[in-house]
Amino acid sequence: MSALELKNVRKTYQSGDEEVVALDHANLTVSDDELIALVGPSGSGKSTLISISGGLLTPTEGAVVVGDEDISGYSSKQLTQFRSERVGFVFQTVNLVPFLTARENLVVVAELNGAHGGRRRRARARADQLLDELGIAHRHSHLPAELSGGERQRVAIGRALMNEPKLVLFDEPTSALDTHLGERVMELIRDEVKGRGTAAVIVTHDERMTHYCDRVVAITDGRLAA
Amino acid sequence: MILALRELRRTPRRFVSATVVLTLLVVLLLFLGGLLDGLYLGSTGALRAQRADVIVYSADANDSIIRSRIDPALRARVERVPGVTDVSGLGITLVGTTVPGRGTLADTAVIGYEGAPRGVSAPPPNGEAWADRRLAAFGVRVGQTLGVGPGQVPIRVRGWVRDTNYLLQGALWVNPATWRQVQDTSRPDASVPLGTFAVLAVSGRPPARELAHDIDAATNGETKSLTKSQAVLSSPGTRQQKSTFAGIIGVTFLVVGLVVALFFVLLTIERISLYGVLKALGASTPRLAAGVMTQALVVGIVAFGVGELLTLGLAALLPAQIPLLLQPSRAVSTFVGVTAAAVLGGTVSLRRIAHADPMTAIGATN
Numbered sequence: 001m002s003a004l005e006l007k008n009v010r011k012t013y014q015s016g017d018e019e020v021v022a023l024d025h026a027n028l029t030v031s032d033d034e035l036i037a038l039v040g041p042s043g044s045g046k047s048t049l050i051s052i053s054g055g056l057l058t059p060t061e062g063a064v065v066v067g068d069e070d071i072s073g074y075s076s077k078q079l080t081q082f083r084s085e086r087v088g089f090v091f092q093t094v095n096l097v098p099f100l101t102a103r104e105n106l107v108v109v110a111e112l113n114g115a116h117g118g119r120r121r122r123a124r125a126r127a128d129q130l131l132d133e134l135g136i137a138h139r140h141s142h143l144p145a146e147l148s149g150g151e152r153q154r155v156a157i158g159r160a161l162m163n164e165p166k167l168v169l170f171d172e173p174t175s176a177l178d179t180h181l182g183e184r185v186m187e188l189i190r191d192e193v194k195g196r197g198t199a200a201v202i203v204t205h206d207e208r209m210t211h212y213c214d215r216v217v218a219i220t221d222g223r224l225a226a
Numbered sequence: 227m228i229l230a231l232r233e234l235r236r237t238p239r240r241f242v243s244a245t246v247v248l249t250l251l252v253v254l255l256l257f258l259g260g261l262l263d264g265l266y267l268g269s270t271g272a273l274r275a276q277r278a279d280v281i282v283y284s285a286d287a288n289d290s291i292i293r294s295r296i297d298p299a300l301r302a303r304v305e306r307v308p309g310v311t312d313v314s315g316l317g318i319t320l321v322g323t324t325v326p327g328r329g330t331l332a333d334t335a336v337i338g339y340e341g342a343p344r345g346v347s348a349p350p351p352n353g354e355a356w357a358d359r360r361l362a363a364f365g366v367r368v369g370q371t372l373g374v375g376p377g378q379v380p381i382r383v384r385g386w387v388r389d390t391n392y393l394l395q396g397a398l399w400v401n402p403a404t405w406r407q408v409q410d411t412s413r414p415d416a417s418v419p420l421g422t423f424a425v426l427a428v429s430g431r432p433p434a435r436e437l438a439h440d441i442d443a444a445t446n447g448e449t450k451s452l453t454k455s456q457a458v459l460s461s462p463g464t465r466q467q468k469s470t471f472a473g474i475i476g477v478t479f480l481v482v483g484l485v486v487a488l489f490f491v492l493l494t495i496e497r498i499s500l501y502g503v504l505k506a507l508g509a510s511t512p513r514l515a516a517g518v519m520t521q522a523l524v525v526g527i528v529a530f531g532v533g534e535l536l537t538l539g540l541a542a543l544l545p546a547q548i549p550l551l552l553q554p555s556r557a558v559s560t561f562v563g564v565t566a567a568a569v570l571g572g573t574v575s576l577r578r579i580a581h582a583d584p585m586t587a588i589g590a591t592n
Contacts, residue, residue: 047588056506056584077510083584084508091587095503097229099236111228112509143236159507171588 001068003167003199004030004053009062011048011222022048024222025062030167033197035190037210040219046203049219050169053201054087055079067166084113088160088168088198092175094152096144102155103127103140109162123162130158134188149177153185157192168193170202174209186212229504230517234524241521244489245529251482252533252564253540255475259556260541262471264549265394268360269467270458272318272335272392275343278427279434281316281457282441283450289460291318291392291424298421300448307444309431314341315402315423319409320395324373325365332364335395336374336381338405341427346387349401354384361396362386363546374398377411393462394549479567486522486571494518494575501579502586511580518579522572526565 011023023045030036040046051057052064055071058079063072071082083089096105103124110123131137134154136147144152153173160168173189174182190212193200202213210216218225234241267274273281282304287294296304296315305313317338322331336355342348346356357366361383366372371382381398390397400408402423410417418424428451430437438451452460459465494501501514534557541550 047585051585051588054506056588080505080508080510083506089506089587091503091506095499095587097500097504099233100229104232108229108504109507112504112507112513114513 001032002029002065003032003034003067004028004201005063005065006049006053007063007065009049009052009059009064011045011052011057012060021222023052023059026219026222026224028217028224030199030201032166032199033194034199034215035193035213036199036201037213037216038201038203038219039205039207039210039216042205044219045222046219047171048222049224050171050201050203053167054089054169055082084109085163086165086167088163088165090153090156090160090168090170090173092172094144094156094176096152096155096159098144101141101143102136102147102151102158103131105144105155106130106158106162109159113163126162127158130161131155134158134192150181150184153177154188157189161192161196161198166199168198168200170200170204172203172205174204174206179208182206182209227516227520230520231524233517234521240493241525244485245525245532247485247489248482248525248529248564248568249533249536251478251485252530252560253537255478255482255560255564256533256537256552256557257540257550258471258475258478259560260537260550260552261548262467262475263553263556264551265467265471266464267389267551268391268394268549269464270392270461271358271390272337272343272397273454273458273461275345275390276316276427276454277341277344278312278314278429278454279432280428280430280438280441280451280453282426282428282438283452285448285450287450289450289452289457290462291316292320294424295418296423296426296449297419300445301421301423301426303445304426304428304441304449307430307437307441309437309440310428311431312341312429314339314427315425316340316427317402317405317409317418317424318392319375319405319412320393321375321408321412323375323398324378326370326372328365330364332361332366332372333395334361334372334374334398335392336398336400336405336408337390337392338400338402338409338423340402340423343390343399346390346399347385350384350399352401352404353381355381355398355400355404356385356387357383357399358390358397359386359388360391361398364396366396372398375408375412377408379404379408379411381408479563482526482564483567483571486525486568487574488571489525490518490522490572490575491578494578498578498582499586501582502584505582505584506587511576511582514579514582515576518575519569519572522568523565526568527561529568530561530564 006028009026013020106127186209283294319336323334374381434453441451
């Protein structure tokens, strides 16, 4: 079973009288523990592709299957539930909640999903375990403003892994980092993803980072390279 | 909601401006409510204390106890009305009273009565009175002999009663003979013959409105009878005071809602990208909306708590002559009003929250 399968996915937007094609009949299969780099220039459709893959957007045409779940026809409510349970996101600007500690930034994923009592206790235990594995357990009570860029990135990765997703989507995870730190973050992503048997799609401009991935997929004008 | 409460705890400064403004509005609401209650209760205590169902005025009195006169013959006709079970006379004279050792006159309402109202014992002997506690602020003490009215009628204070004043004048409850003496010496032009009272407090079979109608019909229109609640509101200025204050209080509640609405709209605009991120992580709109409602509620509760304490402190500094009465029931209604207005104000942000786009989390929008 694949972690992600896009079948003839098309996404169009209406701009005045004109139809803009953001994704043009994209086909992509990501295996269970595969790490894919998605590269392409600005406006090529990278964000649209990972948004559709992660249930942030619905396709105009085609099928999106994550694990064993076809999310193509999901309602907004179903997609919200899907995102909270089945995928992990790491955003370009990290986007941690500024008034939550590192540990709380992980637990919030479960809390947003309505975790109480035993579920919340288990979420806290998992957050502690992830922070430990990511090497920042000693920083668990610090607010994002008190963490370094690398530590914040680790917290963001931990947050993406909280709900034990089959698929993690990374949006330009190294764009705000220098080369050395970028490489360390990519190593971390690779180790975490591979170590857990999780699939990942990494959107990146930085071709120096693509060698950490199993496969590189290029996208131009909404079309994936064959 | 946990997220919303954590934000309040970790970034309290963000909510200070709204809380301060709401606190000032709470102080204003409690002061207005306290003045309304003080004016209303201070003006109507003598009537509210009556055990009667109906108050009977002379027809030409225009609902004024001071102008009304019921002579013994008219009283006898009222007593004969079917359904009337008890009739007692009541008279009120407003006069200045000299308190021993004090240079200024105390404003008093000398009330002559037959049937004991609620909280007042049976009529005292001639030359004695039950005094309302309001008069303590004027230096009146139990056992003192006051000089009442221009004639300085000596009246000894026998004990205290509560919440029985009339038109903000401290009540002195006396027997009918003492009242007539005060009335005759202070208003010789409007002296009261023996057996005549200002109004009658009548009890009888319900409903009171029908009883009032039957009494007026039996006296061929020589009386005008009001139910007790109508009589209370007919006290001079009472209805106008209530409607004026109620209007100001209502507008102030509206301002509370607007302040909260404006504050949370600005706050929502400021953190719209955070909402996008939280939605991308799986937060539903109702959950985020509940967080805003929770924050609005907490801001309202904190503002009320601080406002209540400030009001109690300020009230303690005010002179007793100012008719400010802070009642628990007013505090409860203000609390309910402020928190409800705060939550309603918070709902104005819901549309923006609903439209927060999770796509903004990855730097793109629809």
